[in-house]
Amino acid sequence: MQIRRYKHFASVVGLVLGLLCAVEAAKVNKHKPWIETTYHGIVTENDDKVLLDPPLIALDKDAPLRYAGEICGFRIHGQNVPFEAVVLDKSTGEGVIRAKDKLDCELQKEHTFTIQAYDCGEGPDGANMKKSHKATVHIQVNDINEYSPVFKEKSYKATVIEGKKYDSILKVEAVDADCSFQFSQICSYEIVTPDVPFTVDKDGFIKNTEKLNYSKERMYKLTVTAYDCGKNRASEDVLVKINIKPTCKPGWQGIKGPTLSVTLKRHQELFVCGTLKGKSFYSIPLERD
Ligand SMILES: [Ca+2]
Numbered sequence: 001m002q003i004r005r006y007k008h009f010a011s012v013v014g015l016v017l018g019l020l021c022a023v024e025a026a027k028v029n030k031h032k033p034w035i036e037t038t039y040h041g042i043v044t045e046n047d048d049k050v051l052l053d054p055p056l057i058a059l060d061k062d063a064p065l066r067y068a069g070e071i072c073g074f075r076i077h078g079q080n081v082p083f084e085a086v087v088l089d090k091s092t093g094e095g096v097i098r099a100k101d102k103l104d105c106e107l108q109k110e111h112t113f114t115i116q117a118y119d120c121g122e123g124p125d126g127a128n129m130k131k132s133h134k135a136t137v138h139i140q141v142n143d144i145n146e147y148s149p150v151f152k153e154k155s156y157k158a159t160v161i162e163g164k165k166y167d168s169i170l171k172v173e174a175v176d177a178d179c180s181f182q183f184s185q186i187c188s189y190e191i192v193t194p195d196v197p198f199t200v201d202k203d204g205f206i207k208n209t210e211k212l213n214y215s216k217e218r219m220y221k222l223t224v225t226a227y228d229c230g231k232n233r234a235s236e237d238v239l240v241k242i243n244i245k246p247t248c249k250p251g252w253q254g255i256k257g258p259t260l261s262v263t264l265k266r267h268q269e270l271f272v273c274g275t276l277k278g279k280s281f282y283s284i285p286l287e288r289d
């Protein structure tokens with residue numbers, strides 16, 4: 001009877017001790033979480049979603065133990081990092097990185113910082129939390145085509161001589177403030193004014209498509225626009241004035257002065273025309289008397 005009672009007592013004690021040990025063992029946080037060493041992310045400016053490769057998952061060998069095997073947080077290290085990391089699932093260790101503020105690719109194209117995962121420690125109070133090593137995160141900010149091309153000059157002008165075909169009369173140029181090549185590069189220029197004997201190429205060079213005739217047209221006014229490679233049109237088109245100079249006709253020559261040869265009247269306008277140091281000196285429309 002005595003022995004049986006003793007045996008019963010011993011088994012109860014054993015059970016209690018066993019339970020205590022199990023509880024104690026459950027409280028022990030043996031392993032620190034593990035994450036990859038490097039992550040690469042892509043985020044579009046004005047958006048907060050970061051596409052991360054590989055995905056952010058912290059593993060803990062204490063899993064599936066509660067607390068010690070769970071992931072309670074991610075911490076980001078670095079100065080003025082505009083990102084935060086959040087745990088999505090404590091037991092799987094899944095997390096996401098997202099932008100805290102609006103990102104501006106024109107201001108900063110890339111962000112680099114470090115990240116660390118924390119387990120939940122030994123119990124609800126988070127005592128003896130363990131942290132992983134620090135992983136490096138590189139995030140690239142993708143561009144949005146927010147800006148339109150802007151011409152460098154308010155207007156352009158050039159003077160050409162009638163009867164001549166030019167390879168280039170003048171060059172117009174627009175710039176664009178976006179951060180990517182695609183959205184900041186000017187892909188094409190276009191002459192908006194219809195039926196003019198001029199073309200503009202993709203680099204902004206304007207040339208005449210036929211010989212120009214002063215008696216037909218003395219000045220052309222062209223409106224030119226530009227498109228970036230994301231198809232944004234210039235916020236303001238630009239005016240291009242092309243003056244046509246008449247050539248000296250043999251019949252005009254008459255009176256010869258010491259430097260300039262002639263002043264003649266044609267179409268109610270006055271011109272100076274002739275040769276200077278052996279070179280042809282073309283006429284300039286003068287103010288009328
Ligand atoms: Ca752990």
Ligand SMILES: [Ca+2]
Pocket residue numbers: 045105106143144145146147177178179183
């Ligand atoms: Ca942009």
Ligand SMILES: [Ca+2]
Pocket residue numbers: 145146147148149176177178183184228230232
């Ligand atoms: Ca643009």
